[in-house]
Amino acid sequence: MAKFWLVLLLLLSGCQQAYYSTMEKVGVHKRDILVDRVENAQKSQREAQEQFSSALEQFSALVKYDGGDLQRQYKLTQAEYDACEKSALDVKNRIDAIEQVAEALFKEWQQELKEYSNQSLKRDSERKLSQTRRQYTSLLVTMRQAEATMQPVLSSLKDNALYLKHNLNAQAIGALKGEFGSIERDISRLLAEMNKAIAESERFLTTLKQ
Template sequence: MKVIHNLTGFWLLALVAALFTTGCSTVYYDTMEKLGYEKRDILVDRVEDARDAQSDAQETFRSSLARFQSVVDTPDTELKARYEEIRDAYEESQESAEEVRDRIESVEDVSEALFEEWEDELDLYESASLRRSSERQLRDTREQYEKLIGRMHKAESRMEPVLQAFEDQVLYLKHNLNAQAIGALESELGRIRSDVDALIRNMEASIAESEAFIRRFQNP
């Protein structure tokens, strides 16, 4: 019986996940609530996922920058191998950026549902004092959320210039496997490094904001 129960739970969760990925957010949240997962719990989970995705992206972009830097000291005879390495670094950075974007979108999706539900339920209170207290909590939570999502989007916006610079270098090196290409890459590295540093700082601020938001929800 235990095996059957576990299998049933597995397929139910798989169905719920399928509903979410196909865009049926309302059905997804309603089903999760019946399973004991409130929107606030899902929001915290997704903020944690977004935080982790940004942390992983930091490391990916740092590693990619180091791989681009290594090309500068490469002899012409080894440029083809180095080209393949920085092409892989660029593709990995793209994947990390896409993961961050997806996680931010999922945070926005559940937060919209949560705040809409919270707003609607204010009208259900009989007690005026409890209603005012809940309304104040809603306002404070919304303010902190807006600060959080703003930080996330600021960090997200810093990824595109870095990705574009990486792509430019990959394309140039692809068609110019010689010392001239190395010189062009070296002249751009300072700007790329500056962009990566700005990206890392913004992600660190976003991660810190995520931690504060999570603490607030776990210890209201």
Template sequence: MNCSTPFRFPGFLSLSLTSALLLVGLAGSGCQTAYYETMEKLGYHKRDLMVSDVKKARDAQQEAKEQFKSALDRFTKTLNIQGGELQEKYEVLNDEYERSEKRAQAVRDRIASVENVSDALFDEWTAELKQYSNAALRQKSQKQLTQTRGQYAQLIKAMKRAEAKMDPVLAKLKDHVLFLKHNLNAQAIASLKSELVTVESNVDSLIKDLNASIQEADSFIASMEKENA
């Protein structure tokens, strides 16, 4: 996060009016350090914020997965329906596309939040290793840091892989929506049916990667919460 990055408050956060106004001010200025310092004073450390953001990213991916499945189902049914107003078919598919785009953007935003707080957490953790006077404890903390970074690397890789699959699927959906918009006739519908296999393949691949990313998130959350227990 930098001073131009918008951020969201954790879902578990319960604040007094004064604290809420203070955080709104920090959010408006986008100052990362002041934000994290204030959160820590309120009892919410970077680790807590990281787990919260991972949960939100996981939930956003789950919602995106369901929406893309819905869009594919609607796409298939619309192309296979005989008769009916072509304008209505276009409007149905366009609505599905717009909902899919919103879900995709939510996933992008949540993943960015995970990256921001994770970078801050690991930077802080690394810097604080130098403060140990006990070599054995420092070595143990370094081992925990290395392990957590490894788990995080797997998580963010899965999230990024799923995120990368969204744009090609959205592009395909957008192409077909535009084609219907510009060619509202029976021939347009018929010609789009040949593209259905490609769309299905792209969505299936996306859903597979989203599922893998969601599983990685669940595993990471469980690991972090176990260590914190």
């Protein structure tokens, strides 16, 4: 099994290198790809903010239920959870993609330092590499922290959807009312962490585009 995962990792790594090589042949370098992926991650984070806010609105409507079709309320609640889960996965995948190209970029940058004959230019490039790495590390930490805030919300939304599925009655709504405050706090924290990550992304993009 260990050999299987090692082979798979090597194949994926080879695919990435082939992709970067192909893109460079048409004038698109790793730095350009990194910019695109950070911008894509920003977009995913904003979409996740909207989706989790929508889920909170649906849960608020659910706990205010005062007669009507409970089966429909369950379906809406489940749909919001499914959409949130999809958004969370998209955010994770976008951050993973940033990590892949950033590691490749920094490795290439470090190797190319050996090719300088002008020591002044080499020192300046080393300084910029160090600065960019520090800012990237800060960005990645902030993005992962924002990503992590989605998990407790997803767990709560899933629990509530499951509970409602098997208890389609007014008593179930009463039981879920006590969960609303906690979910509201968790989603507020999620939105704040996402805003931090988006702001950090803007700072990092400014550095890359200089």
